[in-house]
Amino acid sequence: MDPLGWLRDKVRQLLRLQDSNHAIALGTSVGMFFGFLPLxxxxxxxxxxxxxxxxxxLLAAAIGASLHDFALPLMPLLLRWExxxxxxxxxxxxxxxxxxxxxxxxxxxWFHWSTFLTLGRPLLLGSLIIAAPVAAATxxxxxxxxxxxxPKVAPPAPPxxxx
Numbered sequence: 001m002d003p004l005g006w007l008r009d010k011v012r013q014l015l016r017l018q019d020s021n022h023a024i025a026l027g028t029s030v031g032m033f034f035g036f037l038p039l040x041x042x043x044x045x046x047x048x049x050x051x052x053x054x055x056x057x058l059l060a061a062a063i064g065a066s067l068h069d070f071a072l073p074l075m076p077l078l079l080r081w082e083x084x085x086x087x088x089x090x091x092x093x094x095x096x097x098x099x100x101x102x103x104x105x106x107x108x109x110w111f112h113w114s115t116f117l118t119l120g121r122p123l124l125l126g127s128l129i130i131a132a133p134v135a136a137a138t139x140x141x142x143x144x145x146x147x148x149x150x151p152k153v154a155p156p157a158p159p160x161x162x163x
Contacts, residue, residue, distance in 0.1 A: 007070055010063050014142070019057045021146045027056035029139035031064020036131035038079065038123050043068075064138070078130075085129050086122030097122070 017024050034047040044065040051061035071078060087097035 003070060007067070010067055011145075014060055014063055015146060015149045017057055017060060019060075021143055021150070023055060023057040024060045024146050025139050025142035026054065027051045027058065027060030028064035028067075028142045029135040030054070030056050031061040031066070032068060032138040033131045033135035035065045035068025036082075036134060037127050038082075038120075079123065082126035082130055083119065083123045084126065086124065086126030089125055089129070090122055 014024060014028060030051045031044075031047040034043040034050070037043055039046065044062055047061040047065045048058050050056075051058055084097055088094050091097075
């Protein structure tokens with residue numbers, strides 16, 4: 001299946017969910033929020049858990065977390081952008097990070113705590129900065145899209161007075 005077909009299929013799944021507009025929009029936005037965080041393997045589980053706690057739709061949270069995977073070809077650029085933002089915020093005085101040279105290190109070095117703290121903290125902070133407005137925008141967009149996709153229910157007719 002082509003990427004746009006996959007995306008269309010996921011949106012159709014969201015629109016077919018039987019829940020309130022708010023719950024679907026909330027679940028999708030929670031999923032999108034955690035989709036941006038570099039918590040590979042855990043983002044869907046955390047999104048479902050938080051969505052359950054705050055009353056969002058669980059399936060919408062799982063779909064929202066997987067919608068982020070649509071940007072998979074752009075992931076190296078997105079991760080670098082998140083890292084740059086986090087590094088800039090954590091550095092005193094603010095400065096952009098030096099270029100990364102991971103090719104000089106063996107893959108075993110990548111899994112040391114020192115490497116995680118050096119790269120992971122700025123990456124996590126930058127991803128939070130990007131994820132929050134994207135999640136807020138996703139909530140409002142999904143609220144409108146879900147409301148427009150559902151048939152309008154006519155208000156009940158007023159009772160007739162007298163014979």
